[in-house]
Amino acid sequence: xxxxxxxxxxxxxxxxxxxxxxxxxxxxxxxxxxxxxxxxxxxxxxxxxxxxxxxxxxxxxxxxxxxxxxxxxxxxxxxxxxxxxxxxxxxxxxxxxxxxxxxxxxxxxxxxxxxxxxxxxxxxxxxxxxxxxxxxxxxxxxxxxxxxxxxxxxxxxxxxxxxxxxxxxxxxxxxxxxxxxxxxxxxxxxxxxxxxxxxxxxxxxxxxxxxxxxxxxxxxxxxxxxxxxxxxxxxxxxxxxxxxxxxxxxxxxxxxxxxxxxxxxxxxxxxxxxxxxxxxxxxxxxxxxxxxxxxxxxxxxxxxxxxxxxxx
Amino acid sequence: xxxxxxxxxxxxxxxxxxxxxxxxxxxxxxxxxxxxxxxxxxxxxxxxxxxxxxxxxxxxxxxxxxxxxxxxxxxxxxxxxxxxxxxxxxxxxxxxxxxxxxxxxxxxxxxxxxxxxxxxxxxxxxxxxxxxxxxxxxxxxxxxxxxxxxxxxxxxxxxxxxxxxxxxxxxxxxxxxxxxxxxxxxxxxxxxxxxxxxxxxxxxxxxxxxxxxxxxxxxxxxxxxxxxxxxxxxxxxxxxxxxxxxxxxxxxxxxxxxxxxxxxxxxxxxxxxxxxxxxxxxxxxxxxxxxxxxxxxxxxxxxxxxxxxxxxxxxxxxxxxxxxxxxxxxxxxxxxxxxxxxxxxxxxxxxxxxxxxxxxxxxxxxxxxxxxxxxxxxxxxxxxxxxxxxxxxxxxxxxxxxxxxxxxxxxxxxxxxxxxxxxxxxxxxxxxxxxxxxxxxxxxxxxxxxxxxxxxxxxxxxxxxxxxxxxx
Numbered sequence: 001x002x003x004x005x006x007x008x009x010x011x012x013x014x015x016x017x018x019x020x021x022x023x024x025x026x027x028x029x030x031x032x033x034x035x036x037x038x039x040x041x042x043x044x045x046x047x048x049x050x051x052x053x054x055x056x057x058x059x060x061x062x063x064x065x066x067x068x069x070x071x072x073x074x075x076x077x078x079x080x081x082x083x084x085x086x087x088x089x090x091x092x093x094x095x096x097x098x099x100x101x102x103x104x105x106x107x108x109x110x111x112x113x114x115x116x117x118x119x120x121x122x123x124x125x126x127x128x129x130x131x132x133x134x135x136x137x138x139x140x141x142x143x144x145x146x147x148x149x150x151x152x153x154x155x156x157x158x159x160x161x162x163x164x165x166x167x168x169x170x171x172x173x174x175x176x177x178x179x180x181x182x183x184x185x186x187x188x189x190x191x192x193x194x195x196x197x198x199x200x201x202x203x204x205x206x207x208x209x210x211x212x213x214x215x216x217x218x219x220x221x222x223x224x225x226x227x228x229x230x231x232x233x234x235x236x237x238x239x240x241x242x243x244x245x246x247x248x249x250x251x252x253x254x255x256x257x258x259x260x261x262x263x264x265x266x267x268x269x270x271x272x273x274x275x276x277x278x279x280x281x282x283x284x285x286x287x288x289x290x291x292x293x294x295x296x297x298x299x300x301x302x303x304x305x306x307x308x309x310x311x312x
Numbered sequence: 313x314x315x316x317x318x319x320x321x322x323x324x325x326x327x328x329x330x331x332x333x334x335x336x337x338x339x340x341x342x343x344x345x346x347x348x349x350x351x352x353x354x355x356x357x358x359x360x361x362x363x364x365x366x367x368x369x370x371x372x373x374x375x376x377x378x379x380x381x382x383x384x385x386x387x388x389x390x391x392x393x394x395x396x397x398x399x400x401x402x403x404x405x406x407x408x409x410x411x412x413x414x415x416x417x418x419x420x421x422x423x424x425x426x427x428x429x430x431x432x433x434x435x436x437x438x439x440x441x442x443x444x445x446x447x448x449x450x451x452x453x454x455x456x457x458x459x460x461x462x463x464x465x466x467x468x469x470x471x472x473x474x475x476x477x478x479x480x481x482x483x484x485x486x487x488x489x490x491x492x493x494x495x496x497x498x499x500x501x502x503x504x505x506x507x508x509x510x511x512x513x514x515x516x517x518x519x520x521x522x523x524x525x526x527x528x529x530x531x532x533x534x535x536x537x538x539x540x541x542x543x544x545x546x547x548x549x550x551x552x553x554x555x556x557x558x559x560x561x562x563x564x565x566x567x568x569x570x571x572x573x574x575x576x577x578x579x580x581x582x583x584x585x586x587x588x589x590x591x592x593x594x595x596x597x598x599x600x601x602x603x604x605x606x607x608x609x610x611x612x613x614x615x616x617x618x619x620x621x622x623x624x625x626x627x628x629x630x631x632x633x634x635x636x637x638x639x640x641x642x643x644x645x646x647x648x649x650x651x652x653x654x655x656x657x658x659x660x661x662x663x664x665x666x667x668x669x670x671x672x673x674x675x676x677x678x679x680x681x682x683x684x685x686x687x688x689x690x691x692x693x694x695x696x697x698x699x700x701x702x703x704x705x706x707x708x709x710x711x712x713x714x715x716x717x718x719x720x721x722x723x724x725x726x727x728x729x730x731x732x733x734x735x736x737x738x739x740x741x742x743x744x745x746x747x748x749x750x751x752x753x754x755x756x757x758x759x760x761x762x763x764x765x766x767x768x769x770x771x772x773x774x775x776x777x778x779x780x781x782x783x784x
Contacts, residue, residue: 082721085759089692089784106632121693121781125651125663130690131784139668140649141639148643155639161632217758219726235689235729235754238784259784279726279756 051192053098055257055266063244063253064211068094071192073185075209075246077199078216081170084120084200087215088168089131090240091196092123093259093266095164096132098194100264106163108133109156111141111149113168116200132261137163146175153184153195160191168198172205181207204245212246218256219275237261239269241276316348320410350376360409361506362564365556366604367400369510372503378426380419380503387415393433407562416442419503420495424450424469436497443495444470451491457484469495510554510608512546514538521560521601525589528557528605532585535607536578549574549615555585557596558604565596569641572669573633574613580634581607587642636668645669657686657734659694659780688732689752691762691781698778701763709769712751716763718779723755731765746775752783760784 052067061067068074078087095108110123125135139162143149149167156165167184169176181197185208188195197209204212218241223234237258244253256276258269313333322343327336336343353376361379364371367390370382383396390396393415404411414425416434421443425431428450434442443450446469448461461484466472472480472492481489493499514535522528532555543549551574557565569584589596639648649665656662703713712728730751748764755761760783767775 082759085692085782085784092692093784118696121691121695123651124659124691124694124781125653126659126686127690127692127694127781127783129653129685131692135651135653135663138651139636140651140665141643141647142649143643143647148647152639152643155635159631159635161635217755217760219758220754220760233727235727235752235760235783238760239758240784241758276758 053094053101053194055097057257057266057268059268060253060255060257060266063247063249065248068194069210070098070194071189073181073188073195073197073207073209075197075199075207075212076215077202077204077212079201079214081116081119081201083215083217084116086217086238086240087198087200088120088123089238089259090213090215090242090257091166091198092128092131092133093238093240093261094196095166096137096261096264097266099133099137099163102163104163106161107137107139109139109141109152109162109165111143111152111156111165111167113149113170113200114142114144116168116170117142119170120200130261131259132264146173150176150180150184154187157184157187157191157193157195160193162193164194164196166196166198168200169202170200172199172202178206178208181209184208209246211244214243214245216241216243218269218273219279221258221269221271315345358506359562359564360404363558363562364400365507365564366558366606367396369507369513370503370505371507372505374423374503378423380422382503382505383415397433416497418495418497419501420452420491421497423452424495439496440473444468444473448472451488451495453488453491457488460484508610510610511612512539512542512550512609513606514542515556515604515606518603518605521603523598523601525593528589528602529582529586531605532607533578533582535605536581539581539607539609540576540578543576543609543612543615546612547615548612549576550581550609550612551575552609552611553581553584554608554610555588556606556608557602558606559598560600560603563599567592567596568610570637570645570669571633572636572640574615575637576615580637583634584637584641587638591642591644640667640669656737658737659690659734661737661740662686689729689783692784694781695779698764698780701777701779703763703765703777710749712753713763713777716753716777716779718761723753723759723761725753726756727754728752734764750780 051070052065053070054061054067055064076087076091078084098104099108112122123138123140128138129135141149141152143152146169149169153165153167156162165188184195184197197207218239220239221236223231223236225231237260239256239258241254241256244255247253256269256273258267259265260267315327315329315331315333315336318327318329322340325340327340327343333345337345357373357377357379361371361373364379364381368381368383368386370384372380372382374380381400383393387393387396390399397413397415401411401413412426412431414422414429414431414434416422416425416439417436418439421434421439424446425434425442428446429442447467448469448471449458450469461467461472466475469492472488477489490499494501516531516535518531522531539550550571552568552570553575555567555569557567559565567585567588569588571580571584575581575584636648645667648668650668650671651663652666652671653663654661699718702717704715704717707714710731712730713725715722715724717723728751731749732751734748734750736745736747746767748766750762750764753761753763761779762781762783763777763779765775765777767773769775
């Protein structure tokens with residue numbers, strides 16, 4: 001009997017360890033948290049477990065289970081290098097938003113990739129100032145090798161001295177896989193500071209990131225005059241088209257997010273969505289054929305679409 | 313071809329420096345001759361000089377074959393002058409050098425005693441007695457003067473000493489008397505040390521050489537503890553540290569590490585070197601181990617003492633500085649940069665990158681700079697160099713392009729803002745530098761670009777279009 005109990009205990013300990021590794025709430029911890037919350041109910045909102053960064057938009061925050069994790073990895077990728085503007089814009093907007101929210105004096109670390117800097121330029125201080133980040137708010141690092149970049153990200157995440165760390169990566173390098181991202185994730189978790197991985201022109205890949213966004217460009221909002229009227233033809237606040245590819249939701253969520261640099265607030269851009277869908281009609285217009293009622297539906301296609309069939 | 317250096321055997325045979333090679337070969341057909349390699353000789357002498365740093369920080373090179381060591385205030389550390397000289401010569405002998413040495417109050421006398429006398433330690437009272445029997449060559453004077461002195465029968469320094477000075481100066485110039493005075497210590501002679509003397513320095517002699525990196529770091533920490541009181545008494549903290557590692561076989565390694573803020577804490581000093589050691593790992597060959605470690609403070613700055621408050625805040629600032637120091641130590645100071653705005657309306661000149669370690673923001677005194685703040689939007693990412701694009705149609709003369717090709721991809725412009733004219737800065741740029749008209753463009757998929765037209769339509773040459781940045 002005693003041996004059995006010891007085995008059980010070992011099993012529970014291992015389960016807890018696995019849950020801790022995976023970042024899932026532990027059953028025992030959750031119970032303890034509830035008990036604590038019952039003791040002083042006013043602290044219920046500030047859940048000691050996982051701090052989050054809500055974006056201030058109900059639908060998005062619901063999909064993000066309260067917001068982006070402040071103690072973990074978030075990945076923002078683009079499918080093409082040409083979309084670097086919107087992805088960097090979203091990451092930098094997030095940093096500015098986080099800095100404003102936390103009223104933090106600590107700078108944001110931008111770990112740049114040298115080739116991406118040649119392809120898409122380097123963050124520009126004067127533009128960033130208009131975007132909501134002062135020149136002193138950003139530290140730039142230009143490591144020569146990916147190993148150095150990973151070391152930097154790890155040190156930065158572990159030091160806890162930085163408001164956020166942005167790691168810019170191009171493509172899907174061999175040396176940055178699941179193991180490395182898990183390592184970074186653990187560091188970020190230990191220090192409680194967020195780490196944003198900005199991946200240009202990359203495929204989806206397994207990583208430790210809690211959420212992964214695919215960023216795409218979207219038409220900017222109209223320029224608004226001080227009295228609230230809209231100036232036609234102007235290019236206003238930036239809008240990003242974001243697809244939440246990885247989350248606990250089964251279906252990817254797609255939305256248009258507008259960043260207001262002056263108020264430092266996100267909002268949903270419905271107008272941009274209309275313009276965008278008008279300018280870029282979908283490849284297969286029209287609804288799919290309804291399922292036949294009198295016989296079996298044909299079996300769904302296996303695997304992903306590699307090439308479309310001939311149209312003519 | 314002439315002989316420039318001789319070994320002991322050939323010296324005993326009677327060969328002389330400066331002798332013609334043909335003559336020497338005629339006398340002794342079997343002698344071995346190798347070409348002189350001045351650079352290698354120099355490197356060897358430098359290496360020996362490096363090794364001599366263990367005795368004193370003031371080591372100067374003397375010509376092609378000699379070293380001056382200013383051991384003022386150092387001799388007692390090695391058990392007196394006799395013991396010091398014995399130690400130097402003994403160690404050099406075991407490394408395979410046949411060196412001669414002399415210690416005296418003047419560098420001229422030591423030079424003479426090494427080369428023409430018996431060397432050894434010369435007391436102040438014996439200076440004249442030692443110098444007198446030496447030949448006049450021992451005074452470091454020109455060949456012509458030596459010959460003239462010989463002709464007059466003045467062969468020994470002792471012959472010159474009682475002579476009246478005025479006729480000597482008239483006949484041979486003041487240089488001879490200056491050298492004589494310098495040799496006797498009546499006139500000052502400064503040696504020029506190879507390296508600047510560190511403001512503060514501490515070292516540890518080891519009975520047993522160490523090899524492992526962690527031992528080096530541990531010792532560095534211990535040495536830093538002994539530096540701390542020196543830094544505290546001066547009210548400063550170190551900005552640039554140098555760790556000097558003396559290997560058993562005489563090789564010397566120097567590793568420098570900088571800090572963005574004055575440092576005193578031994579732990580942080582040793583952590584700086586832990587990053588540096590990782591960075592120079594391959595170059596640092598421990599061999600049979602290091603027997604002497606020295607930590608120098610090369611640069612220091614006023615240390616601002618901040619009183620801690622009870623909130624326990626202020627830790628963030630320290631860890632940020634620590635982070636900057638660690639990264640700069642490991643990946644170089646250029647790796648971590650801060651952007652600073654400058655007073656210029658040309659976009660590429662409006663900001664510069666400065667290393668975070670030397671940045672103004674990280675320093676204590678922050679001065680405000682009135683930077684040019686543009687009214688119109690600036691891009692989020694700026695290219696290092698504007699890239700040329702093919703702009704197809706433009707509403708002549710001042711309109712934006714309707715379509716343009718950049719990196720082989722055609723972008724259809726839907727919306728445009730501009731132009732914003734940015735003129736070249738006449739106080740920097742040449743007179744004929746063209747003006748730029750900047751436009752913000754949005755393509756049909758929603759990418760936003762910052763392009764400019766250089767020059768005007770209707771001029772001698774058609775204008776060039778460039779892309780300079782992208783917006784979010």
